[in-house]
Amino acid sequence: MGAIFRAASGVIVWLGEETYDTAAAMELPRKIRRYWPSLLRDPTELTRPEKTPEECPRWGRGAWPSFIMLLTRPWFRRLWVIQEVVCAKEIVVACGTATCAWDDFVALVKTIETTHISQGVSQILGSRTAAQYISFMQELRSITEQGTKQAVKDYANEESLAPYVLTMAKDCEATDHRDKLFAFHHIVRLWTRPDYRVPINNLYLLFAAQYLQRIAYAISEFSCDEATLCRRQWEFIYSGGQCNQRLELPSWVPDWSIAWKVRPLWFKSTCYAAGGPDIREINPLAELDPTGNPRLRLPLQVKLFDRVLAVGSDSLQLTQHGSHALSEALRNWLFANMALLHRNRGKTSPYPDQHVAIACTITAEQVNGQHITADEATTKYDLLLELLRQSDPEQDSEPLQDSLELERMCHSIVSFLRGRVFYITERGFYGLAQVGVAWGDTIAVPRGAPLPLLVRPTLGIGHKIQEYRMLCDTFVHGIMDGQAWTDGQLISSDILLV
Structure with missing residues (x-):
């Protein structure tokens, strides 16, 4: 074509x-x-x-x-x-x-x-x-004039458009979702040759393994920007997760057949370093299951930081147009989560100021990919609360200045919150995650990863390595700058994502 x-x-x-x-x-x-x-x-x-x-x-x-x-x-x-x-x-x-x-x-x-x-x-x-x-x-x-060069350029190349294409293609509509990998063949070559005989599950699984393996090989063998390629691996893995899957796939394999349910925390952002500065390539382990089919597992070195204690009952959803619908949905979401905090107010908190901690969590400590300080997050959160108060028909208040700018700020915050739930951990930390997480789920911080993962243990334990299913990536206020990996009391563990 x-x-x-x-x-x-x-x-x-x-x-x-x-x-x-x-x-x-x-x-x-x-x-x-x-x-x-x-x-x-x-x-x-x-x-x-x-x-x-x-x-x-x-x-x-x-x-x-x-x-x-x-x-x-x-x-x-x-x-x-x-x-x-x-x-x-x-x-x-x-x-x-x-x-x-x-x-x-x-x-x-x-x-x-x-x-x-x-x-x-x-x-x-x-x-x-x-x-x-x-x-x-x-x-x-x-880049059409150099399109042929781009197409044959391996996605392990630092200049490849493959990550950007994959991110955008996930939201596109297609009759056959294998086209999420095939439709860009003459622009960015994601697959050697389009073959519609390959079952979609197998295609996504084999592509995931090939993608991670090629980048891992480039990191280990060539002179390259290792940090960029390592981050590319993690962004690919974060695109997976049980909360983002419809097909039967290993939990770490992205399901390209469904659109993004939330705006990725990592998209166009480099402001998180939860796993510390180490650069570690990630290589899937391949073996055959008892039926002779290939089985791929993803080995990770992690610190199991904490477990989920309580989760907000509702994610932020917006199904109607207009600023009033936006304000009402956000007001209800915040009210429900303040009630969650109230019910768990007796728990020990690692935060000296709860209001600041809530502000940092709600804003995910970034605006359009740029890191913001705790003071900046608190200012934005306070303005958001005032905007919600102003938009409440039961309140009699003077309009704020720069209402358009405030509304944009509100949209920026809500773009991260939409589809996510607020949760509290057993140690009192606050976090944001996708719908589908539950009490007892574990926060794992992989070494060298930008973001922590929420994982759920399976019953299987092989070679003394614990197996988990990945649910989604997560934001946890207080550990996004490598604190878990500088904490000597936390022991690192080897786990397998299945």
């Missing part, structure tokens, strides 16, 4: 049938380029009515709502359209009979995303927006 698109003089991106208002929406990018080019240089003009030319509608009026609705069409989430865009020489966007230039369309989408992250572009908070898919396509498109 990639060769076909490259050979074509142009590609038409067809968003679907037109409705009564799509013609005006499709005309909008052309109008902006012609009458309002300064908007593309300064997106803040979008919300300043005095800057709007008379030839263009003011933000929120005229064709703007219709254009926003175009961005919710299924085309943006389909897997195979990525190759259409990346390999095409020229692109025209069409909706029914109305058309516009791809570059004009992209420029306007980026402008809207820049200025109005929280005002309706994303259908459900935490899901990929049209702008994110388009940005992904454009980044791949920018």
